[in-house]
Amino acid sequence: MKLATWNVNSLNVRLPHVLDWLAASPVDVLCLQETKLVDQKFPREALREAGYASAFAGQPTYNGVALLSRLATAGEPDAVVIGNPHFEDEQKRLIAASYGALRVICAYFPNGQAVGSEKFAYKLEWIDALARWVAEERAAHTQFVLAGDFNIAPDDRDVHDPEAWAGAIHCSEPERERFRELVELGLADAFRLFEQPPATFSWWDYRQGAFRRNAGLRIDHVLLSAALRERARGCFVDKGPRKLQKPSDHAPVVVELAD
């Protein structure tokens, strides 16, 4: 089976890319972030016609997350939870669902704007609270995955210009420390289980021809529980959709698991 995560930067604008991508390279579960859609406008029917069930949590203008599941394989979502039970938050950044024995949390971590800012403090608090929830979910479900836009580049290999980004937002030590703390809950960064091409990223700024120059960051991640790690057979960033007209600034990250 295949799992993927993709920050689409508006599902309204990106729906054609998502449908084309799923048709060309179907995955069983797809985590979406930055849908930027209120629930009334979520394209549930179009996705169902494409063979996917949806669970979603949106708000006007900002944030918004969704879990898509292939009806023929993963089926309908079960035990859907919106938001972190341990953290009051107006912002729609978290959704969890079960597909049989598989438990998935789809996460859109706060950006943090600048180290030391109020938004940075919120980011750290938000992650600390997420860790408490993840610890519970991981303990309750052998087959557990945390996937999404973490807005953290875990180490310098994940940064196109580590000197320029040293200590900056997404690369600061408090953020990296929290990424390690999530991993230490018993999870594995699926991407690093496999040999990877150097300078592989998942996000490139829209400005300055960043994608053409491969001036990116790897900030979108899939963390796997031990049982899923045993089944992992590959993990890659699919740069295809980033090359299209009007792309998202993020590319999908795909994980392949043995059945």
Add this chain to the structure above:
DNA sequence: ATGGCCCGTAGAACGGGA
């Protein structure tokens, strides 16, 4: 040295993203 793009909400610029 700075900002350079895109999106949603508007119905003009602006906040936010990363």
